[in-house]
Amino acid sequence: MMKCKINLNPKMLNLLFLISYVLFVFSLFNRDVSDIDVFYSFTIFAKYISLVLLLIGILAGTYTRKEILWFIVLLCIDFILFIKSGVLVFIIISLFAFHSTKIEDDKIIKLAYFTLLIFTVITFLLLSLGIFNDALTNRWVGDSERHTLGFYHSNVLPLIYSYLVGYGLSSGIYKKNHYMFLIIINFAIYYLCGSRNVLVATLLLIGSKWLIDSFLQKSEFKKMINNILCVFAKIIIPFLSMISLIVPLLMNHIGFFQKLDFILSYRFTAIYKIIQTEGIHIIAQMTNEMYFDNKIVIDNGYAFLAIRYGIVMLIFLSAIIYCIANKYSDNTFVLILIIIVACINFIDNDIIDYSCLPYLIIGEKYVLESFKRRGNNYE
Structure with a gap:
């Protein structure tokens, strides 16, 4: 086991996580109010204070060498995205996930x-x-x-x-x-x-x-229903992602897709126009300046991730949701919640935001745990 010289008890570590979470959510939440200028200066301050507190909490924690190794691998991916897109949020989410390995899921959701x-x-x-x-x-x-x-x-x-x-x-x-x-x-x-x-x-x-x-x-059918829901929950992100990217490209050739586009307030038309100008890449090619200069608005979380951050983010999101569904394969409501939240983000875009933040933290935590288990199996 490896432990930093900073010595904090579990209650203090949880408090650091709580304060970090509240500050980071505030930095995101303030973008949605009617006048962001009211607290704008504190918004920037809150995000970086949250980052510092997370780093302190992680340095004060106790982890195995393998946990640290896999976390560094994940952080390297986040840094590549940061360099390519200028967005710090993925690094912060990974820090939350690593910090939360000793925190129960219910406590994260209640927070x-x-x-x-x-x-x-x-x-x-x-x-x-x-x-x-x-x-x-x-x-x-x-x-x-x-x-x-x-x-x-x-x-x-x-x-x-x-x-x-x-x-x-x-x-x-x-x-x-x-x-x-x-x-x-x-x-x-x-x-x-x-x-x-x-x-x-x-x-x-x-x-x-x-x-x-x-x-x-x-009910005697509970296990069968959970098995079916679990399969749907595990494949829901790849399925909705394919629809989000394929339908806009085929819309002009298939009448049904045009009707679907009308029902969804021409969301696919908007996606098609942005794909034409910006394209879709494996990894992020769009900087913050490009994103804000073009004033891109996409009411579809999966098309947004692909265009803004690259296909790799859809793959990673699929892995996150797969791990959550696998962990809660016997919890009917959590499986239904996964499916409904995934469908909400098919017609809105809240995946990389405060709304889905606890789910992303929990999901990344289980991704890290799955890496750790696989590492142990190879020993």
């Missing part, structure tokens, strides 16, 4: 839940004080007005709510007696913000959790 909930409540408070704005938007001319409620777009709050529901249901924060209240809030947010996709996704999360708790736990 994500309360962090996101508190920042959302603060946003509402600043909205009520007139610091943030409630803009009105329309999906198209003549459509009903949609409220942003302190965020930059009307889709942000519904997405936040859907992830809060996912966190709360998977970690046990929400119980059966909360389900009706959650459904009422879901419809209220839909009435104000008009996000149909999130409305359906959140209802599916609540409904599936209710069915699992009420009927499936003692």
Whole structure:
């Protein structure tokens, strides 16, 4: 075993992880509010303080030589992406994953839940004080007005709510007696913000959790259902990635794809135009300057990853989700959660953001563990 000279007890290490997580989420969350300039200077400060605290926590931890070796390999990949794209987020996520090897998944999810909930409540408070704005938007001319409620777009709050529901249901924060209240809030947010996709996704999360708790736990078909769901969960990312990249290229030749594009508000048309100009590469070729200069907006997480960071990121994301599904192969709700979150990101883009951050941390943690197990098998 290897241990650094810094000596911190487990509670202090967990506190460092907590503070780092809250600061990093804030740096991402502030990009979604109606006026990012209010806390902009602190946003940059928060990200780098989070990075420093993570490094201190890792240096104070105890790890085997193999754990350190595999972490260095993962970090090298992150550095290549950093050099190519100018994005630091992958390094920070890997640091979180390595730091979290001694932290239970439930604690990570609960931390994500309360962090996101508190920042959302603060946003509402600043909205009520007139610091943030409630803009009105329309999906198209003549459509009903949609409220942003302190965020930059009307889709942000519904997405936040859907992830809060996912966190709360998977970690046990929400119980059966909360389900009706959650459904009422879901419809209220839909009435104000008009996000149909999130409305359906959140209802599916609540409904599936209710069915699992009420009927499936003692069902003789539970194992068979879990086996089927596990297969879907393991292949969902490659499947949606292929659709996201192949459909835009074939859309002009197949009528069904054109109809699908219309249903999805011409998302595939937008993807096709960006592929034409930027192309798709194995590894990131687009710098931060290129990305922001072109003002690229892609409402599809998988096409975004491929165009912005390269196919290698889709492969790595597939590995992350595969490891989570494999770890929770007997947990019906987690498998359903994986599938629903994957589908949400087919029509939105929150994969490399605070919404999916706890899932990415947990997934990378299991990738590191799988490397470690394979290394032990070869000894």
